[in-house]
Amino acid sequence: MDNINYDCRLNFPATIRNRESIASVLSNYISPNSLLLEIASGSGEHGVFFQKKFPSITWQTSDPELVHRKSINSWIKHEGLYSKMPEPIDLDVEMRPWPITKSIKSLINGIVCINMIHISPWSCTRSLFEQSRKYLDQSNFLMLYGPFLRKERQTSESNLNFDQSLKIQNPLWGLRNLNNVNDIAIENGFKLDHVIDMPANNLSVIYSIK
Ligand SMILES: C[S@@+](CC[C@H](N)C(=O)[O-])C[C@H]1O[C@@H](n2cnc3c(N)ncnc32)[C@H](O)[C@@H]1O
Numbered sequence: 384m385d386n387i388n389y390d391c392r393l394n395f396p397a398t399i400r401n402r403e404s405i406a407s408v409l410s411n412y413i414s415p416n417s418l419l420l421e422i423a424s425g426s427g428e429h430g431v432f433f434q435k436k437f438p439s440i441t442w443q444t445s446d447p448e449l450v451h452r453k454s455i456n457s458w459i460k461h462e463g464l465y466s467k468m469p470e471p472i473d474l475d476v477e478m479r480p481w482p483i484t485k486s487i488k489s490l491i492n493g494i495v496c497i498n499m500i501h502i503s504p505w506s507c508t509r510s511l512f513e514q515s516r517k518y519l520d521q522s523n524f525l526m527l528y529g530p531f532l533r534k535e536r537q538t539s540e541s542n543l544n545f546d547q548s549l550k551i552q553n554p555l556w557g558l559r560n561l562n563n564v565n566d567i568a569i570e571n572g573f574k575l576d577h578v579i580d581m582p583a584n585n586l587s588v589i590y591s592i593k
Contacts, residue, residue, distance in 0.1 A: 417492030423499035427455030
């Protein structure tokens, strides 16, 4: 990784705002000496932050976009974490099977997916659960973070506007209804463990294997 140019680092401003509150939720689920697989790691800013916050674990990033994987690698190098953090995996949730090695699989304690399911087609949410199921056992967890629609609660104006703006960018995108996500989870052998209100009208949603 010596040739990595720091200039490949991208900045996703929301990561600075939400990383502490996400870390605080994660701290309840993380087991020492295990591996967390992050789906859709984006810039990699979350990855390096969580790796430093939880030094006993291995934070395994992934993203299908080359520009994001380059950014992740640059952040890893910039933060001096390259001896601890593996390189990002080129992983699109719709791949079948996911390109996860046996050694990674044997260490996985949880799968974390932050701000992806509303910025990808619904088929990606389905694949996320279908494939995650293959890498988790009953002591593990799957955590989603992001904005959701909820049947029993009025959606904030900011989330309604965000939903509209996503649909303008791509009609297959948009905030997901938590009940629909839960249905997919149950179909794939998960149960809903916790729904945690987060700042700025986001949720952390924790599933485990039934
Ligand atoms: C809004 S960004 C969120 C990035 C990061 N998790 C964060 O919170 O800053 C959405 C991410 O989803 C990734 N993504 C989109 N479609 C995907 C797919 N089919 N499989 C995996 N990742 C995907 C994008 O490459 C991008 O990094």
